[in-house]
Amino acid sequence: MTETTHRGCPVTHTDYTQTTPIYEHYALLNADREKERFLFNDSTERGFFMLQRYEDVQAGFQQHQNWTTAVRSALRPGIGEPLLPQDLNGEEHLKLRKILNQFFAPAAVRRLEPLATQRCIELIEELKPKGSCDFVAEFAIRYPTDLFLALLGLPVSDGEQFLEWSEELFSAMLAGEPERAAAAKKNIIDYFETALEDRRANPGDPETDMVTRLLEARIDDEPLSREQIHTILLTLMLAGLDTTRSALGYIYTHLATHDEHRQEIVDDPDLIGKAVEEFLRLYPLVFQAGREVQSDQEFEGLQLKKGDVMWIGIGQANRDPRKFDDPDEFIIDRPGANQHLAFGGGPHRCLGMHLARLELKVVLEQWHERIPEYRIAEGAELTERGGQLTLSTLPLEWEV
Amino acid sequence: MFIEIDGAKCMGHGRCYAVSPDLLSDDDEGFVAERGTSWEVPADLLDQAHEATDACPEGAIVVTATAPADA
Ligand code: HEM
Numbered sequence: 038m039t040e041t042t043h044r045g046c047p048v049t050h051t052d053y054t055q056t057t058p059i060y061e062h063y064a065l066l067n068a069d070r071e072k073e074r075f076l077f078n079d080s081t082e083r084g085f086f087m088l089q090r091y092e093d094v095q096a097g098f099q100q101h102q103n104w105t106t107a108v109r110s111a112l113r114p115g116i117g118e119p120l121l122p123q124d125l126n127g128e129e130h131l132k133l134r135k136i137l138n139q140f141f142a143p144a145a146v147r148r149l150e151p152l153a154t155q156r157c158i159e160l161i162e163e164l165k166p167k168g169s170c171d172f173v174a175e176f177a178i179r180y181p182t183d184l185f186l187a188l189l190g191l192p193v194s195d196g197e198q199f200l201e202w203s204e205e206l207f208s209a210m211l212a213g214e215p216e217r218a219a220a221a222k223k224n225i226i227d228y229f230e231t232a233l234e235d236r237r238a239n240p241g242d243p244e245t246d247m248v249t250r251l252l253e254a255r256i257d258d259e260p261l262s263r264e265q266i267h268t269i270l271l272t273l274m275l276a277g278l279d280t281t282r283s284a285l286g287y288i289y290t291h292l293a294t295h296d297e298h299r300q301e302i303v304d305d306p307d308l309i310g311k312a313v314e315e316f317l318r319l320y321p322l323v324f325q326a327g328r329e330v331q332s333d334q335e336f337e338g339l340q341l342k343k344g345d346v347m348w349i350g351i352g353q354a355n356r357d358p359r360k361f362d363d364p365d366e367f368i369i370d371r372p373g374a375n376q377h378l379a380f381g382g383g384p385h386r387c388l389g390m391h392l393a394r395l396e397l398k399v400v401l402e403q404w405h406e407r408i409p410e411y412r413i414a415e416g417a418e419l420t421e422r423g424g425q426l427t428l429s430t431l432p433l434e435w436e437v
Numbered sequence: 438m439f440i441e442i443d444g445a446k447c448m449g450h451g452r453c454y455a456v457s458p459d460l461l462s463d464d465d466e467g468f469v470a471e472r473g474t475s476w477e478v479p480a481d482l483l484d485q486a487h488e489a490t491d492a493c494p495e496g497a498i499v500v501t502a503t504a505p506a507d508a
C-alpha cells in the first residue's frame with residue numbers, strides 16, 4: 038500500500054471485485070482512466086498493469102503474439118475452469134475458431150431468428166398477464182438459456198431443468214466452492230453427453246448442426262476429444278448466458294428510467310439495431326480482458342516483464358472522452374456503427390457477438406410491441422456484482 | 438478513391454458489411470469477404486466506404502486517394 042509507483046508506473050488500489058450499488062463500477066473506471074494514462078493496480082496478489090484509453094486498449098488486443106490468455110481475467114489470474122477456445126493462442130486457437138466461427142457468423146445466426154423470435158414471444162406472453170416480474174430471473178436468464186439449447190439442437194423444453202444446473206454452477210464457481218461446482222458440472226456434462234450420443238448415432242448436416250460438426254471436425258487430422266467437446270459446450274454456456282442476462286438487465290434499467298429513449302424505440306423499432314450498439318458501448322459488462330505477458334518488452338513506455346498481468350480496459354475504453362463525445366450519455370445515433378469494444382478485439386473477440394446482438398434486438402422488438410410501458414418497482418435497490426458486472430435483481434411492473 | 442482491407446487486422450466483427458451492404462459482403466465465418474484486397478470505390482458508394490472505416494473496431498479498413506502501392 039505504501040508504494041506509489043511500480044517500475045515507474047503510478048499505482049492505484051481500486052478494488053473491482055466488490056458488489057456495489059448499480060453504476061458504481063463505471064464511476065471507478067472513469068476515475069482511474071482520468072488519473073493517469075497507465076496504472077499499476079495492487080488490489081490483487083499479482084497486481085496488474087491497466088490499459089485504459091481507447092487507443093491503448095485497441096492496441097492491447099493486437100499484442101496477441103506476446104500477451105496470451107494464460108491469464109483470462111486480470112482480477113482472477115490462474116484460477117477457473119478450463120475454457121475453449123479461450124485458453125488456446127496463436128495457430129491452435131485459429132484452427133478451433135475456424136471450426137466454431139461458421140455457427141456464430143451473421144449468416145448462421147440469421148437462421149436462428151425465427152426460433153429466437155418465437156421463443157421470445159412465448160416468454161413475454163407468459164409474463165405479461167402478471168403485471169410484474171423479476172426481469173433478471175424470470176426473463177433475462179431464461180431467454181438465452183433456451184436459445185443456447187436450440188443452438189445445440191436440444192429441446193427448449195429442457196430449459197427449466199438446465200437453468201437450475203447452470204445457475205448452481207455459476208454460483209458455486211463465484212463462491213469458490215469447487216466440490217459444489219463439480220457436482221453441478223457433472224449434471225451438465227451428462228446432459229450434453231446424451232445429445233452427443235444421439236448425434237453419433239444420427240448425424241445431422243455438419244454445415245448447420247453444430248454438435249454434428251464438433252463430432253466430425255478434424256484439427257491436423259485428429260478429431261476433437263470427448264473432453265474437448267465437453268469443454269467447448271461448457272464454455273459456450275459460461276460465456277453466453279450470464280453475459281446476455283447482464284446486458285438485458287442494464288438495458289432495461291436504462292429504458293425503465295429514461296422514458297424519452299423508451300418512447301423513441303417504441304415509436305420507431307427500426308432504431309433498435311443502433312440502440313443495441315449504443316447500449317453495449319455504454320454498459321460494458323465484461324469491463325476488462327486479462328492477458329499474461331510472455332517475454333520482457335516495452336509497451337508505450339511501460340517496462341513489462343515476462344509473467345506480468347495486463348488489464349485491457351474495455352470499460353474505460355468504451356467511455357473514453359478522447360474517443361466518444363459525451364461518453365456517459367446514451368446517444369441513439371452516434372455516428373457510424375460506433376466502434377465500441379464491448380466484445381473485445383483481436384483474435385479472441387467474442388465468438389457469440391452476432392448471436393448476442395440478435396438476442397438483444399429480438400427482445401427489444403418483441404417486448405416493446407407487447408409491453409411498451411413499465412417501471413422499476415418502488416423501493417427496489419439495484420446492485421451490481423463486481424468482477425464481471427450483472428444485476429442481482431430487477432423488479433419491473435406494468436399495467437395489465 | 439480506393440478502399441483497402443487489412444486481412445491480418447480483420448477479426449470478423451462484422452460492423453463494416455452491416456453498414457455498407459452495397460460495397461462489402463460477409464463470408465461464412467463472418468469476416469468481410471473482401472479482406473486482404475483493395476479496389477477503387479465507385480463514386481456513389483464513397484459514403485459507405487467511409488462508414489465502413491468508421492465502424493471497424495480493429496482499424497482494418499482505410500480509404501485513400503491513391504491505389505495502395507503493394508496491392
Ligand atoms: C452481450 C453479451 C456478450 C458480451 C458483452 C461478451 C463479451 C465478450 C468479450 C469481451 C470477450 C473477449 C474476452 C477476451 O478477449 O479475453 C468474449 C469472448 C467470448 N465470448 Fe462473448 N460476450 C457476450 C455474449 C456471448 C455469447 C452469447 C456467447 C456464446 C454463445 C459468447 C461466447 C464467447 C466465447 C466462446 C468467447 C471466447 C472467444 C475466444 O477466446 O476465442 N459470448 N465475449
Ligand code: SF4
Pocket residue numbers: 442446447448449450451452453454467468469492493494495496497498
Ligand atoms: S468491421 Fe473490421 S474486423 Fe469486422 S469484418 Fe469488417 S473489417 Fe473485419
